[in-house]
Amino acid sequence: MLQEPAARYKGHRSYSYLEPHSDYRVFELAEEVGRVPEHDLGLTGDQRARVTRLLTEHAAISLHEHPVILPADVRELRTYNRTARQRTGYEGLARSGLTAVFDNFMAGASCVTSENGWKWNDLVYALGMRMSDLYKQDHVFLATSLADIRAAKQDGRLALVAGLECCSPIENELDRIDILYGFGVRQLGIAYSQANMLGGGLSERHDGGLTHFGRRAVDRMNKLGIAIDISHSGDQTSLDVIEASRVPVFITHAGARSVWNTSRMKPDEVIRACAERGGVIGIEAAPHTTLSETHKHHSIESVMDHFTYCVDLVGIDHVTFGPDTMFGDHVGVHNTYAANYAHDAGNRPEHPRVEYVAGLENPGEAFGNIVGWLVTHGYSDDEIAKVIGGNTIRVLEQVW
Template identity: 85%
Template sequence: IENELDRIDILYGFGVRQMGIAYSQANMLGSGLSEDRDGGLTHFGRRAVDRMNKLGIAIDISHSGDQTSLDVIEASRVPVFITHAGARSVWNTPRMKPDEVIRACAERGGVIGIEAAPHTTLSGDHPHHSIESVMDHFTYCVELVGIDHVAFGPDTNFGDHVGLHDSFTQHLAIGKAHGVVDHPRVPYVSGMENPAECFSNIVGWLVTHGYSDEEIAKVIGGNIIRVLQEVW
């Protein structure tokens, strides 16, 4: 939208019901997570958040910087989403969110969706990216903020997701977002290979690990629907 607030209304007219504040790099609204310095939400960004609140557009801070994320959570009159990320305490890269941001999001009623794109939600226990790595982030976030504020945002593609990242790494600042932590390279996330596999395998994992039907219903969509009902 650059610095044109009315473009939010135009996008709403086209049917857009969710918008991110920044995609890794800074823009007129705030800072992305790949920036060395995060100046937080700008004055224009606050106007944009207010406009999205009034229209009924869900706000996503997955690719926003830490301070910008905190500012958006504070400025928004309704809960916001971290649609696809993980816990930095589990895997220390800028692409993951610190406890402070995850807690702030949950305290205002929001939800974090656990990411599963290749080479994102790794863990010290499972550095070879698999569904077990992803679920290490899930269990950590559930313990941190409670099961009502955690969901899944796998963010996987059909086809060569790693090849896409390699092709666009400079344009999308993917390298800076993922940090410099050494880890094994994989062609796909084992058990979360593509959108057709993700949720059936997630449900299978949750059943195997003793989660109740009520808990599973919350994390595979119920929590997100609850927040969208408030936002929309």
């Protein structure tokens, strides 16, 4: 359910203050609005009004997104990413109803100097280029504190929280965590599927857990006030991080393995441990991840099967949403980088392939449809307020 564009949005397009073709390479980009048909949740007029009211009255925070605009022709993706000038989807975000978005950039795919990603220099390129453009408009702004998120709600702006899905670029340099904090990064993942100096990734057949260096890194993040993400970490590493951290941690974008049996999903043991220490799981919606036996054709219904399971497992105070969407062909991104980032150590259950996840295709529509689904399924205003942002704020009050 798309919202009306935010009043503060004045139509800014990425790098529009520069000269195209001269200052930067031009690509035909995917549509931010209308690339796929709007998903019909069957809302009545009163229900639509309630969705709008809830998004107006309460903070809506997406715990994990990549709100960049992809090339219209996904075959140009590697060339596009190599320029490091990924475009931010300002128009789509202005229609999202979000108060804040945890933007995890495209550091693993910003292959400026390497085909394999996650290099320190490439990460600095990805951060610096996106931030330089962010500072040229005033609707979306870099948020580094809860006060910033609250100010965004007050002012009708959108707070962008800079995050990264893994710590591989820091290599064995602990102080690089401080540098990232200085650049405005406020959320870091431990490992992205493959093992690194900190610990095991979820695609590894054997997860040795959090390393000695990883424990030092967790301690440094705690001292600085950086939220820790274990979404792509292996099971033992996830448990070790939860135990080692002095504050709650996030599973920013995942689902329940009991609902869909792949290593990309988290087992009950990890979800429970995260919640018992005060943490939160954000339910994922990237194509072909949060499927279910009931809804093998990936859509918002499949995703909400994981939501309802996690609510039953650990309670509504420990569940939110990290849809993990972007503006453009997300399936094409997976196909382009499939060899780089394996997500599963074993076989995946058979399921139909989709071109996109109906109802949760991009950051502009995701939260409107999530709230619409919750409204049609009988959730109270207080329950909806918790799962669209309140739970995240509670954790950030302890972490930041």
